[in-house]
Amino acid sequence: MKYSRAKVIEDTKLQGGILDVLKAVQAEEGYLSDDAIAEVAKAYGMYPSEVYETATFYTMLHVGGKAEHVIEVCGSTCCDAAKAAALVAELENELGVKCGECTADGKWMLRRCECLGRCDTAPNVMFDGELIANARAEDVIAKIRKAGK
Ligand code: FES
16 A cells, blocks of 8 residues: 555644654655644644644654665663763764765765664664664774775
């Protein structure tokens, strides 16, 4: 069956709140585009800027584009204590983007995420859905280059 954003918004709105709707749209589309945010805002009688504020407040929601490869660096307490911010800085430098952005060619997205449930191996990175525990910048960068940066 063909995906319908309007149907997902309508169905999810009946069962939950705006966060549920945003998560449902993201699950279908990979991220929250400006169009999707505007459509959700219309469904709730809100301004798109209000929905955008919500979408950018929660780290499990993603705006800023869709990429072929997604690197998520845990942004929760244990990983931050294990210098995840420094890791992000090195990955930003490698990819030439700021965290939360896609590369211009649409190949790479770098972003923070919520606790991955592996706090004992902080810092943790999800690389295209694969966990890298005790992540070191050189390991992640090697994977980026292997994937054909
Ligand atoms: S704080 Fe990073 S995995 Fe829990």
